[in-house]
Amino acid sequence: IMTRAGEKVWQYFGTDGDFVPCLHSVGKPLNNGEKDNGVWPCADVEHKYISQFPEERLIWSYGSGYGGNALLGKKCFALRIATVIAREEGWLAxxxxxxxxxxxxxxxxxxxxxxxxxxxxxxxxxxxxxxxxxxxxxxxxxxxxxxxxxxxxxxxxxPEAGFFGVAPGTSAESNKNALVSAEKNTIFTNCALTEDGDVWWEGIGYPAKGNLVDWKGNTRPAFPKDKAPKGEEMAHPNARFTAPAKQCPCIAPExxxxxxxxxxxxxxxxxxxxxxxxxxxxxxxxxxxxxxxxxxxxxxxxxxxxxxxxxxxxxxxxxxxxxxxxxxxxxxxxxxxxxxxxxxxxxxxxxxxxxxxxxxxxxxxxxxxxxxxxxxxxxxxxxxxxxxxxxxxxxxxxxxxxxxxxxxxxxxxxxxxxxxxxxxxxxxxxxxxxxxxxxxxxxxxxxxxxxxxxxxxxxxxxxxxxxxxx
Known part of the structure; x- marks a missing residue:
């Protein structure tokens, strides 16, 4: 969703194409028959490593299931490594x-x-x-x-092929085009789940009905409005949607x-x-x-x-x-x-x-x-x-x-x-x-x-x- 990958990319590289090697692991392999039930594991703070090596043009990410750390082409490459390359070559990242x-x-x-x-x-x-x-x-x-x-x-x-947007606060009033972009083919992380399998977050513009499964996996009654007391949010304040940019109704032809x-x-x-x-x-x-x-x-x-x-x-x-x-x-x-x-x-x-x-x-x-x-x-x-x-x-x-x-x-x-x-x-x-x-x-x-x-x-x-x- 976020990057252009696949056979066409390899054809473009040919036999001597230059690229930045990236490795990401959540650090918890699944045993035979074991399932993650849709929950991405995260290591504790002391054992998370999101490391960029500008001199070697290399990225290692370990222990984090957060999209910003798992999407190594995003902040890690397209900014942290790219700023160094841009400085050396005379452009701006x-x-x-x-x-x-x-x-x-x-x-x-x-x-x-x-x-x-x-x-x-x-x-x-x-x-x-x-x-x-x-x-x-x-x-x-x-x-x-x-x-x-x-x-x-x-x-x-x-340089990106998609949007990794903050969900809470995104509504038809604040950003209708973002909502439409995320209507299909989209990954949602740390949002709340409704009884009918939809997603919900604070500031979405309408209250949910019945019970919600919050971002921690707990089932709780929905709030009467689309807001929650601080610390009691159904969706994490940094909950995200990852949607293809081509689905955006206002995407520019260029x-x-x-x-x-x-x-x-x-x-x-x-x-x-x-x-x-x-x-x-x-x-x-x-x-x-x-x-x-x-x-x-x-x-x-x-x-x-x-x-x-x-x-x-x-x-x-x-x-x-x-x-x-x-x-x-x-x-x-x-x-x-x-x-x-x-x-x-x-x-x-x-x-x-x-x-x-x-x-x-x-x-x-x-x-x-x-x-x-x-x-x-x-x-x-x-x-x-x-x-x-x-x-x-x-x-x-x-x-x-x-x-x-x-x-x-x-x-x-x-x-x-x-x-x-x-x-x-x-x-x-x-x-x-x-x-x-x-x-x-x-x-x-x-x-x-x-x-x-x-x-x-x-x-x-x-x-x-x-x-x-x-």
């Missing part, structure tokens, strides 16, 4: 979605995006726009390999093009309830690398058991921190080097930082306190980005980068309660950004030591200076 965006005039642009876990990455890749005439199609939902084409532009391919698709924009984002605006654009490639290097999400009470951590920023640079195969400071430098290697700097993708998660907890009219509705309405931001890539005069200069001019966002049909939030979520929070600079300088950048490129320190100095002048 990235933890990014790829989407195709078509405007009402039929013009097309391709966009990649890097978002930490639980920030709506798959939802964005399969988005159904709320503004008339716009269309989003999926090229990839998780990994992008990018290299320069003959025309000097960066082209991206999706999704398996060997040449890839030309990238016009790169998005970064995280869950930030304050400070970071709805969208801003980097002034340059290096400024964009700076934005990628500071990606993170604010720690909430729901995501930690340590009360002292609440409110702090958990940084995940480029959303690739757990998946980079070499030093992250050197990784930042590689991005800068790729920008320097461009034959024509004007052909490099424009870089943007988005934040769908600004909150105003004191406004009772905002569902969940969120100041932006997200989901399909994110197409309004994509439309602005599309026009920015064409050089449209729809932005204003600010201390943090380029932001939408007043009236530049298409708000037709947007609920009034969200229209009222636009001034706040498209403004520069000077004090918040100065605190951000302090946190980056004192807590984040020191982690990279002498590997941190001077260009990023210069970007931080420049941001701080611009804020102080504002």
């Amino acid at each position: 990235e933890h990014m979605l790829i989407l195709k965006l078509t405007n009402p005039q039929g013009e097309v642009k391709y966009v990649t995006g890097a978002f930490p876990s639980a920030c709506g990455k798959t939802n964005l890749a399969m988005l159904i726009p709320t503004i008339p005439g716009w269309k989003v199609e999926t090229v990839g939902d998780d990994i992008a390999w990018m290299k320069f084409g003959k025309d000097g532009r960066l082209y991206a391919i999706n 999704w398996e093009s060997p040449e890839g698709v030309p990238i016009s924009a790169i998005l970064f984002g995280g869950r930030r309830p304050s400070t970071v605006p709805l969208v801003h654009q980097a002034r340059s490639w290096n400024h964009g690398v700076f934005l990628g290097s500071i990606v993170g999400s604010e720690i909430t009470a729901a995501s930690t058991i340590n009360a002292a951590e609440v409110g702090k920023i958990r940084r995940d640079p480029f959303a690739i921190l757990p998946f980079c195969g070499y030093n992250m400071g050197d990784y930042f430098q590689h991005w800068i080097d790729v920008g320097n290697a461009a034959q024509d700097k004007d052909k490099l993708p424009k870089i943007f930082y988005v934040n769908w998660f600004r909150k105003d907890e004191n406004n009772p009219d905002l569902p969940g306190g969120f100041m932006w509705p997200g989901y399909g309405d994110n197409s309004r931001v994509l439309a602005w980005i599309f026009d920015r890539c064409d050089g449209k005069d729809n932005a204003v200069e600010t201390p943090i980068g380029l932001m939408p001019k007043e009236g530049a966002l298409n708000l037709d049909g947007l609920a009034d309660v969200y229209k009222q939030q636009i001034p706040a979520i498209t403004a520069v929070d000077k004090e918040g950004w100065l605190k951000e600079c302090k946190d980056i300088r004192e807590n984040h950048y020191p982690k990279f030591g002498k590997h941190l490129p001077k260009e990023l320190t210069e970007c931080l100095d420049d941001l701080e200076a611009r804020l102080n002048k504002a």
Whole structure:
């Protein structure tokens, strides 16, 4: 489901094809006549090994039945090993979605995006726009390999053949296309089972009936709603579906093009309830690398058991921190080097930082306190980005980068309660950004030591200076 394998692959390799050997074992062979009853064994924490050997181009995985560790072509090869190969060969292996965006005039642009876990990455890749005439199609939902084409532009391919998506929270409202993709030929792991043999998870959009078999194998009465008290979930919070990408109703015709698709924009984002605006654009490639290097999400009470951590920023640079195969400071430098290697700097993708998660907890009219509705309405931001890539005069200069001019966002049909939030979520929070600079300088950048490129320190100095002048 996730990889292209079989006789055709061997024919392509021939007698001297280059490949990365991968070995996975759950470490529990079955005796003659013994059955696993559909339960994949996992060793205890001390005896799990998911090991990548970049110098030898080799992967060993032992003791884990979790898909992310068993699918060695995914994070292990397509990111951890591939980032090393990409650095050596001058391309980019990235933890990014790829989407195709078509405007009402039929013009097309391709966009990649890097978002930490639980920030709506798959939802964005399969988005159904709320503004008339716009269309989003999926090229990839998780990994992008990018290299320069003959025309000097960066082209991206999706090296995967399927989706390994998080099930909880996936519903007809949040991601209808993902639900349709998983209707058949799909493996579900750690979901709940209904009495009639279907699967169920929290946030699916409807309550289950009767009894459920939860992800631990216990039979329990279904909840009256599609939610559960924390710690009592029927499906594991990281329960997954593994579905063929070709089943996605919005899969782009070019999704398996060997040449890839030309990238016009790169998005970064995280869950930030304050400070970071709805969208801003980097002034340059290096400024964009700076934005990628500071990606993170604010720690909430729901995501930690340590009360002292609440409110702090958990940084995940480029959303690739757990998946980079070499030093992250050197990784930042590689991005800068790729920008320097461009034959024509004007052909490099424009870089943007988005934040769908600004909150105003004191406004009772905002569902969940969120100041932006997200989901399909994110197409309004994509439309602005599309026009920015064409050089449209729809932005204003600010201390943090380029932001939408007043009236530049298409708000037709947007609920009034969200229209009222636009001034706040498209403004520069000077004090918040100065605190951000302090946190980056004192807590984040020191982690990279002498590997941190001077260009990023210069970007931080420049941001701080611009804020102080504002």
